[in-house]
Amino acid sequence: MAGIFGVIGGSGLYEMEGMRNVRQVVVRTPFGAPSDALTVGEIEGRTLAFLPRHGRGHRLSPSQINYRANVYAMKKIGADAILSISAVGSMKERIRPGDIVVVDQFYDQTKFRPNTFFSDGVAGHISFADPVCPDLAGAVYAAARKVVKRVHRGGTYLCMEGPAFSTRAESEIHRKWGVDVIGMTNMPEAKLAREAEICYATLALATDYDCWHAVQEDVSVEAILDVLRRNVENSKKIVLEVARRLPLPGGCRCGEALEHAIITDGKRIPPSARKRLSLLIGKYL
Structure with a gap:
């Protein structure tokens, strides 16, 4: 893998020390505008x-994020991770x-x-049994272990719709399902990355115990932001360590x-769909 290393995350990370030749790149996509310039x-x-x-200044709620445009923009500039x-x-x-989890499954x-990406004249069915790239996840885990003590492999x-946090009933049911963490943003991001043939992994920063814990306070924006502020520098260090690997x-x-994912007969794909998806499927047509 020798392409561009893509990072999608919180607003504080674009001010990474040591980055050189920094520039803002506006990418146009057939799926609309990404969350912001890259x-x-x-x-x-x-x-x-x-x-x-979420855009600079956190303007977009999880349901408003244009995930297709974001992933397509990464593909268009040459990201392979x-x-x-x-x-x-x-x-x-x-x-x-405060712990970090390098997840390997999504619900x-x-x-x-x-x-x-596959609609309006093109049907495609990717294999998604293992939604996280094992090689990238391994590099992320090794990098995180070098920076912080408490990392879970x-x-x-579980990706919920949001933007409201869970009810207590939902939280208890999710616990019974055996999930490890809950968030609002990694789906369909991970699925689209696989459709775009980009390696994908998640660095999940645990900020709270949702609302199931008997002792800890229920999740709140204030609590999340407090933990995230403390983790911004660690996240930057981990990104740096991943880049080194x-x-x-x-x-x-x-x-x-x-x-082998595209089911539609190439001769039956409409010209508009062929043009829209040429970046993704052109080599297979």
Whole structure:
């Protein structure tokens, strides 16, 4: 893997110390505008592209994020890996606020988000049993272990619609399902990254215990922001460490995800769809 290293996350991360030749890149996509301009620069001999998921100033709620445009923009500038940095609630006692989880599974509970590039004349079915790139997740875990003490390898991220936090009943049910963390932003982001043949991994920052814990206070925006402020510098250090571990060994098959995924007869794909998806499927047509 020798392309651009993409990072999607919170607003504070685009001010990374040590980035050189920093520039703002506005990317147009057939799916509309991404959350914001991409901040592109050089770090540790790699080109890094950062996209604030909610836009600068946190203007977009999770349901309003244009996930297709965000992932397409990363693909268009040449990213072959995306590290998602996300705040989550812990659903397990052992995952304490302030801990980091490098998840390996997702459970999608979102309801209102366009979740595929394949529509309007093109049907595609990716393999998504293992939604996280094992090579990238391994690099992220090793990097996180070098920066902080409490890092968990593996776990299931339940993605809820939001923007309200869970009711107590929902929180208890989610706990019974055995999920490890809960958040609002990694779906359909992970699924779209696979459709775009981009390696994807999540650095989940536990900020609270949702509202299930008998002793800890219920989740609040104030509590989340307090933990996130303390974790911004650690996140920057982890991104730097991941960059040092790239390129990946190339053992994954993320870059071949569409090889047998497109079901539609190429002759029946409408010209408009062919044009819209040429960046993603052009090599297979």
